[in-house]
Amino acid sequence: RIGHMQRPALSAVAELLKPITWFPPMWAFGCGVVASGLPAEGRWPVIITGVLLAGPFVCATSQAVNDWFDRDVDAINEPQRPIPSGRMPGSWGLYIAVLWTLLSLLLAWQLGLAGFLAAGFGLLLAWAYSAPPLRLKRNGWWGNAACGLCYEGLAWITGAAVMAMGQWP
Template sequence: MAAINIKAYLQLTRPANIITAIADIWAGFAVSGAAALLLSQNTEIGNAYVLPLIWLSLSTIGLYGGGVAFNDVFDAKLDAIERPERPIPSGKVKKSNAIWMATLLIALGVLAAFQVNLWSGFIALAVGLLAVLYDAWGKHQAIFGPINMGLCRAGNLLLGISVIPELLPDFWALGLIPLAYVSAITMISRGEVHGKNKNALIGGLVIYILIIASLLFIAFMEGNAGWMVIPFVCLFAYMILPPLIKAMRLQQPQLIGKSVKAAVISLIILNASLAASFSGWWVGLCILILLPISLRLAKIFAVT
């Protein structure tokens, strides 16, 4: 029984998704240039960024895990009807225990970020508040809901960049990419239970194409051998476009769910593309290593 309960509590945190959140941090870390310093021959400078990377990775684990756990808390009544197999409606996890766990995880996530610097701490606090706002209210708003969720991911990328806070004014606009992408995923996911959301699927496809174009533009604008980023972007397109196009054609809930799952996991590839653009393909490859880990966890734990 204990082992089953542990798995149920882990399910509340969506482990496969947490890996994608860690990829956000690592991408931001790469954008800031800290990854290049960490891998440089100057070990004294590089070592100074090891602990901040660990703290920020722990921070996003807490923020994301707590945020999605609160999602199940607020959805408990609806899940009892539509998804009774989830941990809370199935009785595997008490709602009160889920609330305590989610609160503790977010609090630890914020505290971990404050160990890096004040900017990191305040960004983490904002991400945590935005996550709870989405769970409690934002998800029910047709327009603000997807933006709300997108802001959480944008903040997560900026959290990684905040390891060198002076660079936040220079790179804040990069947050628009995960904002748009996750907004599109959130919009598409609304047909996951009942299907028949063709307009949302078409809108998602348009946003996906714009994001792919943006990644290629950034790769060549940064001047770090942009052609080396093309394989990352092609893999990203291969992962997200075919499932979405198939879902558009048939509009079945199962296919929409598969499209959403592929898009969430592909956040790792998006982050790898950004990292490769700013710090080189080898850094992008380090982030891409997270992909098989997330895929493996997705076979054990639900992604949505």
């Protein structure tokens, strides 16, 4: 049909966003919350928002970005993945990566300046890791540093920072 854009199935979107990868940054954010030494009482909305931001938003964005920019290699090595298999038609992988980036920033804004800046930095690294011209993943030092920082370090520090906002001397 002319003018009809095929949409991906929800299952293909979920597979693209790779929920199995969300746990480490969610856990790291929680560790940062605990490491802050501050009571969770009255802060549950911030904690839940941060956990969701770390996993289903920022980490999921990184997965979509990576799969979009790896689509040619995945067509050979991982043809069953959503983009090379055609279950994620056209440019939907890119659209989802951009949309999830924007949604992540919107959610991050709810965590104040520290949460927003941390998420912005993490998202910038996610795009730099996979997208040309930087494509940090091509270098073992830069690529691994970006992954380690985003999956664990940044989420941990952000958890502590958003808990402590307004309580620093």
